Amino acid sequence: MSNRLELADVSWRRVSPKLVWVELAGGAIVALVAAAIAVGMFILQAWVPFVIVSLFVAGTLVKLVITPRRVRSIGYQLRDDDLLFRRGIMWQRFVAVPYGRMQLIDINRGPVARALGLSELKFVTAAAAAGVTLPGLAEADADALRDQLVELAESRRAGL
Amino acid sequence: MPPVAAALTDGQWHRLHPASPLLRGGIALIAILGVVVANLRERLVSLFIPRFDEGGDPVDYVLDHGLVLQALVVIVVLLILFIAGFYLSWRMHTFRITNEVVEVRSGILFRTNRKARLDRIQGINIVRPFFARLFGAAKLEVNQAGQNSNLQLSYLGSSAADDLRREILRLASGTRLAEQRAAAATPQGLLDRRVAELLAPELDPNLAPPESVVKIHLGRLVGSMVFSESTLILVLALIGGGIWIGTTGKFYALIFALPSLLGFFSFYARRFTKSLRYTIAGTPDGVRVGYGLFSTSNETLPPGRIHSVQVRQSLLWRPAGWWEVRVNVASHSSNKGADGRANTTILPVGSFDDAARVVALVLPGFELPNFPRVAPDDGFTNSPRRAAWLRPFSWRRNGFASAPDWLLLRRGAIWRQLVIVPQPRLQSVALSQGPVLRMLRLAAIQLHTVSGPIRAELGAIDRDAALAFFGHVAQAAVSSAQRDTSHRWRSGEQPGLTTGGLPA
Numbered sequence: 001m002s003n004r005l006e007l008a009d010v011s012w013r014r015v016s017p018k019l020v021w022v023e024l025a026g027g028a029i030v031a032l033v034a035a036a037i038a039v040g041m042f043i044l045q046a047w048v049p050f051v052i053v054s055l056f057v058a059g060t061l062v063k064l065v066i067t068p069r070r071v072r073s074i075g076y077q078l079r080d081d082d083l084l085f086r087r088g089i090m091w092q093r094f095v096a097v098p099y100g101r102m103q104l105i106d107i108n109r110g111p112v113a114r115a116l117g118l119s120e121l122k123f124v125t126a127a128a129a130a131g132v133t134l135p136g137l138a139e140a141d142a143d144a145l146r147d148q149l150v151e152l153a154e155s156r157r158a159g160l
Numbered sequence: 161m162p163p164v165a166a167a168l169t170d171g172q173w174h175r176l177h178p179a180s181p182l183l184r185g186g187i188a189l190i191a192i193l194g195v196v197v198a199n200l201r202e203r204l205v206s207l208f209i210p211r212f213d214e215g216g217d218p219v220d221y222v223l224d225h226g227l228v229l230q231a232l233v234v235i236v237v238l239l240i241l242f243i244a245g246f247y248l249s250w251r252m253h254t255f256r257i258t259n260e261v262v263e264v265r266s267g268i269l270f271r272t273n274r275k276a277r278l279d280r281i282q283g284i285n286i287v288r289p290f291f292a293r294l295f296g297a298a299k300l301e302v303n304q305a306g307q308n309s310n311l312q313l314s315y316l317g318s319s320a321a322d323d324l325r326r327e328i329l330r331l332a333s334g335t336r337l338a339e340q341r342a343a344a345a346t347p348q349g350l351l352d353r354r355v356a357e358l359l360a361p362e363l364d365p366n367l368a369p370p371e372s373v374v375k376i377h378l379g380r381l382v383g384s385m386v387f388s389e390s391t392l393i394l395v396l397a398l399i400g401g402g403i404w405i406g407t408t409g410k411f412y413a414l415i416f417a418l419p420s421l422l423g424f425f426s427f428y429a430r431r432f433t434k435s436l437r438y439t440i441a442g443t444p445d446g447v448r449v450g451y452g453l454f455s456t457s458n459e460t461l462p463p464g465r466i467h468s469v470q471v472r473q474s475l476l477w478r479p480a481g482w483w484e485v486r487v488n489v490a491s492h493s494s495n496k497g498a499d500g501r502a503n504t505t506i507l508p509v510g511s512f513d514d515a516a517r518v519v520a521l522v523l524p525g526f527e528l529p530n531f532p533r534v535a536p537d538d539g540f541t542n543s544p545r546r547a548a549w550l551r552p553f554s555w556r557r558n559g560f561a562s563a564p565d566w567l568l569l570r571r572g573a574i575w576r577q578l579v580i581v582p583q584p585r586l587q588s589v590a591l592s593q594g595p596v597l598r599m600l601r602l603a604a605i606q607l608h609t610v611s612g613p614i615r616a617e618l619g620a621i622d623r624d625a626a627l628a629f630f631g632h633v634a635q636a637a638v639s640s641a642q643r644d645t646s647h648r649w650r651s652g653e654q655p656g657l658t659t660g661g662l663p664a
Contacts (some may be wrong), residue, residue, distance in 0.1 A: 003601040003623060005593050007631075081638040090595055096634035097588040100641055122576075126305065126490065127587035127608035156642070 005092050010084065014074030018116045019074075019136025023067045025112045031060040070124060076134055081156065083123060083149070085132045095132050100156035101125045105146045107138075168320065169327045173254040173265075177297045177315045180253070180456040181246040183289075184314055255313055261332055262302055264311055276302050276311045277633075278332040279647045282491035283327050285459040288318065293456070300324060303459075303491035305610070310491065311394045329445040329462060334648030351546075373441040374507065374514050380482065381435055384465075384509035385428055387476040394424055435508055444650075449506060464646025465489055466522045467585040467609040468616055471515050471531075472577035483515040484508060487522060488612030504613050523566070523582060531570050532577045539563075540570055541629070546600050547620040560605065560618055560629055565640060567607060567633060577616070579608050579616045584644035586637045591630040605629060 034057045041050035063070075069089055077084045082098045106122035113120065113135075119142035123132040136147065168174055177183075222231045245268075253266040263275045283303040292298065297315035304310060318323065385391070405413055438451040443460065450458030467488040477483070486509035507518045516528040529538065534557045542559035543551060549557050554573035561568040567586070569579040590606040597603055597619075601628035607616035621629075645651060 003598045005591060005603055005623065005627065007627070082634055084634075088592075091592065092594075092598075093586055093590060093592040094630065095590040096630070096637070098634075098638045098641055100638075101587050125587045125608070126610050128611045129606065130590070130608045132588070132589045156638075 005094065007084075007086075007094065010077055012077055012086065014072065015074050015076075015136035015159060016118060016138055017068075017071065018118060019071045019113075020068050020089075020157065021116060022110065022118060022136065023071060026101055027064045027067065031057055031064065034060060056159055057102045060098060071136065074135065078148070082133065085123075085134065095130060095144055097123060097130060098156070099149065099152040102149060102153035105149055107146060119143075123149065168324055169257045169331065171256060171258045173256045173513075175250065175254055176313060177295075177317055178250060179295050179297060180315045181249050183292050183295060183297055189205060239509070262311060262328060264313065274311050276304050276329065279334070280304060281328070281332050281462065282465045282489060283459055283461045284328060285457065286321050286325060287457045288452075288455060290454040293318070293454075298322075302328070303489075305490035307492055313368075325460065326445075329460065332423070332462065332648075333445060334651030373439055374510065374517050376435065376438045376507075376509060378436075380480075380511075381432065381438075384477070384482060385431060387480070389474065389476070390424075390427070392476070435575060438508065440507065440518055440521060442524075446649075447506075447521045461489065461522070462584075462646075463524060463649040464584065464644065465491075466582065468582075468614050469519055469522055469580045470577055470609075470614040471519060471528065471580075472572075472575060473532075475574050481511055482509050483512055483520045485510070485515050485522075486613055486615045488609050490610045500542055519580070523580060526563075526566055526580065528578075529561075529568075531568075532576055540568070541621070541625050543602070543620050544622050547602055547622075549600060550596070550602070550620045555620070558618065558620060560621065562629070562632060562636070567616075567636075569605075569607070569616055571618060579614055581609060581616050583633075583636050583640035584646065585609060586633070586641075587628060589633045589637065591626055603627070605633075607633070 001093055034053055038050060038053040041047075041053055066089070070087075072087050073092075074087045076086070081100075081135075082096050085095045085097070087093055102123060103126055104124045106124060108120045108122065109118070110120070117139050118132060118135075119137050119139050120135045121137055121142045123130075125132075134142075134145075221657060223246055248268050249266075252268055252271075253264075255262065255264045257263075259278070261275045261277055262281075265273045281302055282305055285301040287299045287301065288297075289299070290439070292315055295315075295339050296318045298318045298321040299312060299314035300316055300321045301313075302311040313321075313324075383602060401413070401417060402612045405411060433453050435451060436453045439449075439450050439457075441450075446460050446462035446465070448458060448460045450456065467490060469488075470486045471483055472486070473483050484505065487506050489504065499588065506522065507515060510518065512532075519528045520526060531538070531540075534540075534542070539561040540559040541561065542556075542557060543555040545555070547555040547558065554571060557573060557576075558571045560570070565583050567581045567583060569581075571577060571579075586607055586609060588608045590608065591603060592606070593603045600620075602620045603625050604617065604619040605621065606618075609616060
């Protein structure tokens with residue numbers, strides 16, 4: 001019997017596999033900067049900061065290696081009355097947001113994502129902690145999904 | 161409807177109390193100017209009149225040089241400018257109340273216009289600073305969701321503010337029922353009226369039935385401050401400091417300890433005077449929280465504006481059986497609550513019965529279960545035994561329960577607490593699991609509400625139970641939000657069937 005969290009009767013819609021490149025680009029920049037700092041510390045023979053920064057670089061590299069799996073773990077489903085969202089392998093997280101709770105929808109495009117034709121859609125409610133962010137949607141899909149979500153929210157409007 | 165409020169809610173533009181600019185900051189300005197002039201008189205004079213270098217009194221200088229006329233002209237012009245500024249800012253500050261919105265326009269050079277939709281009002285707060293009370297004025301604040309989005313009417317006549325609040329709440333409640341109120345016999349003379357207002361009970365006895373009123377006993381108030389975490393810190397600091405001084409013999413350090421001690425005592429004194437005359441009462445238009453001895457404040461929270469409620473007790477309070485009740489609300493009042501704490505502490509201290517009554521007031525229809533006692537049949541699904549690795553003391557009482565309209569989370573063995581989330585207010589729900597929880601076949605649940613002091617989270621519960629709860633909550637959140645009509649909380653009422661203590 002698995003200890004992992006799995007929801008029954010859910011067919012997840014996955015985000016674009018191209019999101020891997022966006023995540024890799026971001027992670028690679030962090031890793032490069034951190035590595036440069038590590039080299040600097042090595043030259044200065046400051047051993048304690050060197051070890052800390054090196055560990056950080058190693059952690060970032062591990063994260064880069066599992067990026068494809070992390071991207072595959074992101075999923076969402078539009079159910080009748082709410083949006084279901086999941087992400088994470090080690091730290092799994094599932095969120096269910098009723099459409100009527102929508103306050104606004106943000107669409108962001110970073111430079112790498114824009115080059116690959118991807119958008120990030122953020123579903124904002126009155127609760128700050130919800131944090132439902134769908135990265136790696138094709139631009140047209142993100143716009144269509146936004147319009148669909150706004151329409152759904154309009155028909156199920158609830159107060160605060 | 162009282163004539164003042166009837167006139168104010170006719171949808172036309174109205175002005176505030178004529179003394180408003182003075183009360184809002186004029187007095188402070190004059191006081192500051194006075195201090196500046198008194199201290200820097202000669203510097204200022206020599207700055208503007210370089211020839212003036214004889215020392216002595218500027219009045220003598222003016223007299224000696226025959227400048228009386230010029231000096232008088234300058235003073236009169238300055239006075240006229242001040243008065244014109246005050247008058248203009250009063251003229252330009254107008255408000256109106258229609259059936260849909262409360263709207264304020266203000267500003268001389270930079271105009272601002274702010275509208276508050278009546279069905280989105282989160283609370284109405286009436287504040288009477290001591291100085292304004294002497295003038296018979298009060299500040300009315302209409303709270304809206306979000307940061308810095310409140311609408312202030314400062315200042316109004318004291319009784320006009322009370323009437324206006326009742327009218328705004330009546331319009332907001334969605335009832336089209338005009339309530340008649342027996343006009344109380346008000347004393348005629350100006351002085352008599354002021355004295356009557358100053359001595360009036362904090363809560364209008366017509367407004368709430370007495371059995372719904374919760375008060376704080378004086379002894380309990382003092383006790384709750386003595387047995388608080390800040391006292392613990394103070395005592396620890398005193399002991400630590402005493403030992404340090406005793407062993408090192410640096411007695412001069414006592415001089416530095418004095419200011420912080422004074423700070424502590426002024427902190428206690430402020431908390432004490434602000435919590436005096438604390439009352440919570442249920443009125444037909446929501447919960448009314450009032451407090452204050454010299455400067456008074458009272459806030460009405462209409463039904464359905466409470467997003468979550470927490471009943472909690474620290475270890476120090478357990479022998480006395482005292483509890484604290486806090487709430488999450490969407491608005492952020494610019495006025496601090498009782499104790500100088502945020503207004504989210506709705507009951508600073510009270511017995512379990514008091515806490516139960518307050519919870520029943522803020523969540524109509526909810527009965528506080530005897531959650532401190534753990535029983536197999538109390539409806540809570542608690543953590544399994546293996547959760548003791550993560551919750552060594554509290555695993556037996558770390559659990560959730562769901563009633564038709566409420567979600568309950570109980571946690572903590574040392575800081576015991578119960579969090580109640582009304583389902584129609586729930587924004588979203590999350591289920592999460594990290595590697596340690598996975599190893600133990602556990603999971604964590606977060607119920608998302610508007611931000612506030614309460615975090616409705618529960619860790620280390622059984623994986624299967626958490627999955628079932630997640631599914632249940634996700635469904636319940638949708639269905640109860642659709643049933644909810646509390647944004648117009650009395651819209652279903654028929655004329656003539658009004659409930660509550662108001663005489664028809």
